[in-house]
Amino acid sequence: MKTRFAPSPTGYIHIGNVRSAIYPYLLAKQKHGKFILRIEDTDRERYVEGATELIMDTLKWLGLDWDEGPVIGGPNAPYFQTERKSIYHKWAQKLIAEGRAYADPTAPDIINKYRQECTDKKIPFLYRNFRPTDTPEWHEGLPLRFKSDPKPRKWHDVVMGDLSVGSEVQDDIILIKKDGLPTYNFAHIVDDAEMDVTHVIRGAEYLSSVPNYLALYEALGLEVPILVTLPHILGPTGNKKLSKRDGAKSVVDYRDDGVLPETMLNYLACLGWNDGTEQEIYTHDELIERFSLERIQTSGARFDETKLLWLNGQWLRRLVEEQGIAQFYPRTEGFWPDSAKAYDAKYRQKVFAIIYDRLKALSDLRTMTSYFFEDPNIDLKLIIDNKFLKKFSENELVDFLQQSVAKLQGTDWDEKSLQSALNQLLETTTLKPAELFSLIRIALSYAPFSPALNLTLATLGRETSLARLNSTITALANA
RNA sequence: GGCUCCUUCGUCUAGUGGUUUAGGACGUCUGGUUCUCAUCCAGAAAAUCGCGGGUUCGAAUCCCGCAGGAGUCACCA
Numbered sequence: 001m002k003t004r005f006a007p008s009p010t011g012y013i014h015i016g017n018v019r020s021a022i023y024p025y026l027l028a029k030q031k032h033g034k035f036i037l038r039i040e041d042t043d044r045e046r047y048v049e050g051a052t053e054l055i056m057d058t059l060k061w062l063g064l065d066w067d068e069g070p071v072i073g074g075p076n077a078p079y080f081q082t083e084r085k086s087i088y089h090k091w092a093q094k095l096i097a098e099g100r101a102y103a104d105p106t107a108p109d110i111i112n113k114y115r116q117e118c119t120d121k122k123i124p125f126l127y128r129n130f131r132p133t134d135t136p137e138w139h140e141g142l143p144l145r146f147k148s149d150p151k152p153r154k155w156h157d158v159v160m161g162d163l164s165v166g167s168e169v170q171d172d173i174i175l176i177k178k179d180g181l182p183t184y185n186f187a188h189i190v191d192d193a194e195m196d197v198t199h200v201i202r203g204a205e206y207l208s209s210v211p212n213y214l215a216l217y218e219a220l221g222l223e224v225p226i227l228v229t230l231p232h233i234l235g236p237t238g239n240k241k242l243s244k245r246d247g248a249k250s251v252v253d254y255r256d257d258g259v260l261p262e263t264m265l266n267y268l269a270c271l272g273w274n275d276g277t278e279q280e281i282y283t284h285d286e287l288i289e290r291f292s293l294e295r296i297q298t299s300g301a302r303f304d305e306t307k308l309l310w311l312n313g314q315w316l317r318r319l320v321e322e323q324g325i326a327q328f329y330p331r332t333e334g335f336w337p338d339s340a341k342a343y344d345a346k347y348r349q350k351v352f353a354i355i356y357d358r359l360k361a362l363s364d365l366r367t368m369t370s371y372f373f374e375d376p377n378i379d380l381k382l383i384i385d386n387k388f389l390k391k392f393s394e395n396e397l398v399d400f401l402q403q404s405v406a407k408l409q410g411t412d413w414d415e416k417s418l419q420s421a422l423n424q425l426l427e428t429t430t431l432k433p434a435e436l437f438s439l440i441r442i443a444l445s446y447a448p449f450s451p452a453l454n455l456t457l458a459t460l461g462r463e464t465s466l467a468r469l470n471s472t473i474t475a476l477a478n479a
Numbered sequence: 480g481g482c483u484c485c486u487u488c489g490u491c492u493a494g495u496g497g498u499u500u501a502g503g504a505c506g507u508c509u510g511g512u513u514c515u516c517a518u519c520c521a522g523a524a525a526a527u528c529g530c531g532g533g534u535u536c537g538a539a540u541c542c543c544g545c546a547g548g549a550g551u552c553a554c555c556a
Contacts, residue, residue: 006556008555010555010556042555042556043555045555046555046556104554108554111553111554115552115553118480118552121480122480123480123481124480124481124482124551124552125552143554144554145554160484160485163483163484164483165482165483168481168482169481169482169483169551169552171552173553174554176554177554178554181554183553183554183555183556184555184556185556188556204485204551205550205551205556206551207483207484207550207551208483208484208552209551210483211482211483229484231484231485231549232549234549238548239548239549240548240549241550271491272491272492274491274493276493276494277493277503278492278503278504280503280504280505297492299484299549301490301491302490302491303491304490304491304505304506306505306506307491307506308505310506313517313518317518357517358517359517368516388514388515422514423513426513433513433514436514437514438514440514441515447516448515449515449516449517450515451516452514452515453514
């Protein structure tokens with residue numbers, strides 16, 4: 001069992017195409033085979049500097065380690081197609097020798113004219129209908145075309161089932177471009193054969209090209225690998241496949257948004273695949289164990305960011321609870337508000353410990369924890385308009401806060417003592433928890449929500465807590 | 480336009496002729512957990528299984544037709 005992911009270095013890996021890396025990886029690992037990373041960089045015009053690194057970075061982040069490929073090499077190196085030119089030429093010569101490929105001297109504008117004629121007549125453009133009669137000997141600088149031998153074809157696709165087409169779609173495709181580099185159509189077939197790839201797993205956009213590939217395998221005398229077609233991932237609106245043009249996000253953009261790799265792998269693997277149980281959360285190892293090509297959906301699936309965030313919350317809690325705060329904490333680096341820089345890791349860990357269970361993404365830390373690191377702006381409207389507090393006058397609110405300050409001043413500053421002090425305050429003020437606690441909470445944070453009040457107080461510390469309560473008393477008194 | 484694929488709650492899906500008054504998850508709504516938000520728990524609404532025929536005692540499940548959607552028809556992958 002050998003599978004591969006063969007991206008072209010034209011930019012980032014987006015949500016729409018990352019499953020063609022995940023599924024081959026899972027399959028290879030499950031069967032103790034090899035997962036190859038091959039960089040299909042034959043299009044020099046669309047080549048983007050640094051894209052290969054970005055691709056490798058994405059795979060590593062998701063935990064998809066390749067067994068052969070860039071950096072680590074392997075028995076079929078090199079794994080960059082531009083470095084394999086002579087291999088393609090060798091196979092091309094075989095086709096030329098057998099009369100199955102020809103050099104095409106036709107100028108591009110002539111070809112475009114043919115194409116336009118067909119478009120105007122609303123018939124499919126097939127180059128073989130315009131095949132030149134007089135073809136020169138092939139040399140670099142001229143494109144090399146396959147001489148197709150159209151006939152009805154049947155094949156099996158693991159996901160799509162038994163498929164068949166008539167001869168009308170097979171054409172004289174370009175094998176080698178005038179720059180001497182092969183097209184995808186030719187290169188991937190040669191490479192997969194040379195690298196002993198057993199399963200070709202790729203997106204649905206290649207489905208209509210399969211008949212041409214079948215013709216090529218036949219002409220080259222190669223065994224057809226097991227073909228697996230993945231349905232498209234759909235964009236948020238409409239039914240079109242998700243693509244960069246429609247704003248498909250990079251997989252690693254989600255990393256910067258505070259989505260965990262565990263979540264991403266889990267969510268994407270289960271988008272269009274399930275193991276038939278009602279399980280929703282899968283670890284990397286569980287996915288390897290349970291994955292099966294046969295259970296991949298045939299229809300497209302829409303990427304749902306809301307469910308992704310739900311899953312991320314699940315993973316966040318699970319990982320923190322499994323590993324503990326201290327061990328998980330390094331993964332929060334880069335997600336804190338700027339003001340947190342002034343505090344040490346120990347304090348940030350304390351904050352994280354009381355807030356993590358209400359995060360959906362790590363980036364929520366930026367907006368949800370600022371009051372632990374800097375005094376909030378006092379906004380009395382939050383108190384006056386609060387649904388529990390609006391029935392009280394400002395004098396009453398000041399009085400409640402003064403009583404609170406008096407009580408808390410004499411309290412030991414730990415969770416337990418604070419909680420019992422708060423409970424006693426409920427009795428002495430005869431306020432309901434929702435009333436007293438909301439008042440204190442807002443005075444401390446001026447945030448729409450915060451962790452349990454005793455924990456918030458304990459974490460902020462005596463001095464800061466009391467200072468903030470006093471600031472609000474002053475502000476209310478002057479209002 | 481040709482060819483090919485797809486079609487179950489808003490979304491992701493379970494379902495391979497009878498245990499289905501079509502199950503689960505996200506989202507939504509309601510209630511509970513001595514405070515907010517979140518978690519957690521309980522509950523509700525939500526699919527005439529794209530439409531129309533047929534086969535069958537019985538169909539989301541098999542067959543045929545139709546419609547809609549998508550992909551593709553590059554010296555891009």
